[in-house]
Amino acid sequence: MRDNEVQVSFEFFPPKTEKMEADLWQAVTALAPCAPRFVSVTYGAGGTTRERTHKAVARIANETALNAAAHLTCVGASQTEVLKIAEAYWAAGVRHIVALRGDPPDGSGKFQPHPDGFENAAALTRALKRLAPFEVSVAGYPERHPDSPSDQADLDNLKAKIDAGADRVLTQFFFAPEAFLRFRDRAAAAGIGGEIVPGILPVVNAGQVRKFATACGAAIPPELDRMLEGLDERPEMRPLVAAMVAGTLCQRLYAEGVRQFHFYTLNRAPMTQALCHLLSCQQKDISSAALSGR
Structure with missing residues (x-):
């Protein structure tokens, strides 16, 4: 990879309805030209989306040229059950797992390992690496x-x-x-x-983002909080503000x-x-500057 080369990956969630499945597939198809390193599909709290996650990942793996990654958690299943799911992914051609401890279903309190399950993501990662040469991604928390x-x-x-x-x-x-x-x-x-x-999570829905942030401990800076105020009542402005906020964040990180x-x-x-386009333009600008000797 060249010093200025940008690589992207995308996360999707498994659909609940036929309409949502069509929306997911439309998004996958539209984003494929961005050439992501991989695309992942999430796994619901308590393993609630297990079958839908497997179906979505298998379809991406079988019907596209994209590298599909499946989320897998430790919640609500024994080690044997979890590894059987991993074996099914391997058999379906999936070579990348996002290994997570996982969260219990809403309202059920803090995480408690299954009596015969994995105690955390480190134990799950170790077992996956023993099972097959999976590529394994794990979660990190900049704000704990x-x-x-x-x-x-x-x-x-x-x-x-x-x-x-x-x-x-x-x-x-x-x-x-x-x-x-x-954090880095x-x-x-x-x-x-x-x-x-x-x-990177674009702020498309202010109320939803506030809920997500509270659940995972992500701080909303005061200036962003002011920008979000009243945004859900002005839907025509939401994509403009979201693009500005996420674009500025990506540029600063770049x-x-x-x-x-x-x-x-x-x-x-x-x-x-739009964000991939922005990063691509930034990459090209830096390449052009280097070639011109600036």
Whole structure:
């Protein structure tokens, strides 16, 4: 990869209805020309979307040239059950797993391992690597996982996942570039090697984003909070503000040397297409400057 070359990946969620399935497939098709390294499909809390996730991942793997990755969690299943799911993915041609501890269904309290299950994502990663030569991505939290007692405990957990064989870290979304840059520096100081890829979530729906941010511990900067105020009542303005906010974030990260980006698409293509275009233009601008000797 050249120093200025941008690589992207996309996350989708499994559809619940035929209409949502059509929307998902439309988004996958529209985003394929952006040449993502991989596209992933999420796994619902408590394993609630297991069959739908498998169906969506298998379809992407079988009907497109995209590298499909399946989310897999430790929640609500024994180790044997989880590894059987992984074996089914391998048989379907899926070679990339996003290994997560996972969250229990809404309202059921904090995570409790299944009596015969994996206790955390590090244990799941280790087992997947023993099962087959999967490519494994894991989660990282620039602003600390809500269940972590301290920043250091969070870093220790992340290092355990990397030491277990994880190939890269995909971060939870964030809205202040400094949150990611500090996290990247702390991870490097802790001896955590490999890729740390920022997760980017465009602010398409203000209420939804506030809910997501509260659940995962992501801070909304005051200036962004002011921009979000009243936005849901003005739908014509939402894509404009979302593009400005996410575009500015990506540009700042690019200026700080970030070249891999993971986009939470929410199964919508236009915003992610626009951000990929922006990054491509920035990449070309830097290449042109280098060639001209500027």
